[in-house]
Amino acid sequence: MSPPYSRQPRPPESLKARLKNAGSLFRQLPGTFRLFWESSPRGAVVLAALTLVAAVLPAAIAWVGKLIVDGVVAAAGGGGEAARERVLRLVLLEFGLMVGSATLDRALSMVRELLRANLGNLLNERILQKALELELRHFEDSDTYDKMQNARREASSRPLGLVMDALSIVRNAVTLSTYAVLLVSLSPWSVVVLVAASIPAFIAEARLAAEGFRLYSWRAPEGRKLNYLEWILTRDNHVKEVKLFGLGPLVLGRYRELFQKFFREDRALAMKRMGWGLGLGLVSLGAFYGCYAFVASRAAQGSITVGDMVLYLGVFRQGQSAFQGILSSVGSMYEGALFMSNLFAYLEIPTGQESSRVLPALTAPRGRGNAIELRNVSFRYPGKDAWALRNLSLRLEPGEKLALVGENGAGKSTLVKLLLRLYEPTEGDILYGGVNLKDMDPEDLRSRFGAVFQDFVRYQFSVAENIGLGHVPALEDRNRIVRAAEQGGASTVISALPSQYDTMLGGWFEKGHELSGGQWQKLGVARAFMREDAEVLILDEPTASIDAESEHALFERFQELAADRIALVISHRFSTVRMADRIAVLHNGTVEELGSHAELMARNGRYAHLFNLQARGYRD
Numbered sequence: 001m002s003p004p005y006s007r008q009p010r011p012p013e014s015l016k017a018r019l020k021n022a023g024s025l026f027r028q029l030p031g032t033f034r035l036f037w038e039s040s041p042r043g044a045v046v047l048a049a050l051t052l053v054a055a056v057l058p059a060a061i062a063w064v065g066k067l068i069v070d071g072v073v074a075a076a077g078g079g080g081e082a083a084r085e086r087v088l089r090l091v092l093l094e095f096g097l098m099v100g101s102a103t104l105d106r107a108l109s110m111v112r113e114l115l116r117a118n119l120g121n122l123l124n125e126r127i128l129q130k131a132l133e134l135e136l137r138h139f140e141d142s143d144t145y146d147k148m149q150n151a152r153r154e155a156s157s158r159p160l161g162l163v164m165d166a167l168s169i170v171r172n173a174v175t176l177s178t179y180a181v182l183l184v185s186l187s188p189w190s191v192v193v194l195v196a197a198s199i200p201a202f203i204a205e206a207r208l209a210a211e212g213f214r215l216y217s218w219r220a221p222e223g224r225k226l227n228y229l230e231w232i233l234t235r236d237n238h239v240k241e242v243k244l245f246g247l248g249p250l251v252l253g254r255y256r257e258l259f260q261k262f263f264r265e266d267r268a269l270a271m272k273r274m275g276w277g278l279g280l281g282l283v284s285l286g287a288f289y290g291c292y293a294f295v296a297s298r299a300a301q302g303s304i305t306v307g308d309m310v311l312y313l314g315v316f317r318q319g320q321s322a323f324q325g326i327l328s329s330v331g332s333m334y335e336g337a338l339f340m341s342n343l344f345a346y347l348e349i350p351t352g353q354e355s356s357r358v359l360p361a362l363t364a365p366r367g368r369g370n371a372i373e374l375r376n377v378s379f380r381y382p383g384k385d386a387w388a389l390r391n392l393s394l395r396l397e398p399g400e401k402l403a404l405v406g407e408n409g410a411g412k413s414t415l416v417k418l419l420l421r422l423y424e425p426t427e428g429d430i431l432y433g434g435v436n437l438k439d440m441d442p443e444d445l446r447s448r449f450g451a452v453f454q455d456f457v458r459y460q461f462s463v464a465e466n467i468g469l470g471h472v473p474a475l476e477d478r479n480r481i482v483r484a485a486e487q488g489g490a491s492t493v494i495s496a497l498p499s500q501y502d503t504m505l506g507g508w509f510e511k512g513h514e515l516s517g518g519q520w521q522k523l524g525v526a527r528a529f530m531r532e533d534a535e536v537l538i539l540d541e542p543t544a545s546i547d548a549e550s551e552h553a554l555f556e557r558f559q560e561l562a563a564d565r566i567a568l569v570i571s572h573r574f575s576t577v578r579m580a581d582r583i584a585v586l587h588n589g590t591v592e593e594l595g596s597h598a599e600l601m602a603r604n605g606r607y608a609h610l611f612n613l614q615a616r617g618y619r620d
């Protein structure tokens with residue numbers, strides 16, 4: 001599998017492509033709002049209501065401010081006691097409005113925090129739920145894997161950010177409209193000037209935001225590379241190689257180089273932003289002072305009141321900052337929308353290819369009398385040209401112990417994936433008890449298998465759970481767990497642990513006990529034995545780290561435990577392999593030799609050659 005960051009990002013070429021790109025980003029909004037609503041309908045209503053009230057308050061405060069100034073002028077001009085009282089009442093009213101505004105701002109940020117947690121949690125759950133629906137092929141596909149990791153990384157911050165940006169646009173737009181209403185009554189021209197002076201800023205900001213967004217999206221794969229380099233240097237299981245091979249300076253050097261590249265791009269964009277921002281800021285400032293001169297001269301002529309002039313100044317200034325607020329929200333919405341488009345793409349990955357071809361699904365008889373038959377099976381991994389398996393035919397009789405051998409990459413593990421229906425054959429069929437795997441419910445099929453994989457999982461849980469997870473309904477059944485441990489050859493390891501079955505394993509959490517590779521593997525084997533009613537056992541290199549004595553003991557027991565089940569053992573150790581009833585030698589994805597140890601030795605082909613090679617290695 002190629003690393004996720006290896007794909008080269010492509011800039012959108014034409015203006016049309018760019019517009020399409022931007023359009024598709026803003027299409028994420030309805031879906032985002034739907035999620036937001038689902039995460040907390042009440043919270044959404046409260047947030048919307050608070051935002052709207054907060055949007056109209058500034059205009060109300062500005063208007064009361066104008067009334068105060070006019071009131072003061074009137075009172076000073078001999079308005080008497082009543083005029084003075086009116087001014088005081090107005091000041092009190094403005095004070096009330098300011099208290100309201102401050103309270104609203106606090107309430108808004110509190111609601112925002114609560115909603116962030118709710119929405120983040122809802123999304124994380126959806127992402128995990130989707131991960132459960134995904135099939136192995138998705139996990140082995142770098143594109144999908146990439147989507148999932150990206151979705152996970154920012155699920156708790158991005159979506160609410162997008163909602164808040166959208167709300168802030170609405171809030172500022174409402175504020176601007178209320179300002180416009182106030183200004184129209186004062187001077188319709190000033191509204192026109194306000195809008196006209198902002199248009200160049202709007203266009204420039206939209207362009208720069210789009211550029212920032214493109215930078216961000218092109219560089220996404222490289223950003224992941226940066227994370228990956230960081231990961232190499234900080235992961236516990238990398239430290240040995242990093243130290244031994246002295247990788248530190250190299251990896252850190254690459255990290256620095258990449259960072260410098262990012263920094264140079266960011267700096268160029270920041271300079272551009274500054275240039276445009278300054279230029280357009282001066283245009284706005286010019287427009288503002290032009291209108292200022294106009295309004296001040298009208299006030300001096302007495303055609304408008306001093307209060308009107310104060311209102312005009314306040315509103316114009318704040319109007320510009322509301323406008324700036326809209327612009328910066330538009331910019332950051334690009335990034336939020338990019339994240340959401342990735343998230344939705346991930347949540348919409350089609351699944352269900354695993355389900356049965358026919359309804360209701362067919363099922364094989366329960367019990368251990370079923371044969372497994374592969375008929376002319378060929379398989380190519382999705383998106384790959386090379387065949388991993390080619391025209392493979394094989395029949396495993398009930399109760400048969402078959403060993404699969406072959407060089408690295410011969411197709412052994414692939415064959416196991418097909419048997420478990422983690423993938424479907426590209427050509428040919430696999431039958432279990434006479435039923436085509438494609439017609440079976442995958443859960444029904446998998447419930448019949450017990451397996452230890454080459455890359456079995458070392459759960460950072462207790463010993464009992466590490467074994468019990470092999471059959472979840474019996475997770476609390478200590479007798480069964482102890483039995484499985486004995487069968488897997490793990491009991492001696494466990495009895496030496498400080499709290500035996502209750503010992504926490506692994507070094508990730510407090511008090512975790514670390515085991516050796518072989519000890520872990522014994523627990524992995526024990527886990528496979530938890531499924532007592534399994535009809536087929538698969539051991540994919542079960543003895544790779546187990547010492548020779550334990551391996552011998554395991555296989556002696558295994559013959560007995562597997563008893564009347566089919567057992568498929570993949571191993572590179574011929575001392576293990578020879579105990580099987582039959583041995584299939586895989587070469588280039590197909591069965592090259594098939595027979596018992598004695599038969600294959602007599603044949604003097606690839607098996608005999610490999611066996612002798614290994615045996616000689618032991619004897620010499």
Ligand SMILES: Nc1ncnc2c1ncn2[C@@H]1O[C@H](COP(=O)(O)OP(=O)(O)OP(=O)(O)O)[C@@H](O)[C@H]1O
Nearest residue numbers: 140381384388406407408409410411412413414415
């Ligand atoms: N997820 C995958 N995507 C694409 N190709 C794959 C994938 N997994 C395996 N392959 C390819 O399929 C072929 C068979 O691989 P497989 O893992 O079945 O070999 P194996 O016999 O189990 O090898 P080993 O002894 O090293 O475990 C190889 O050429 C390998 O490169």
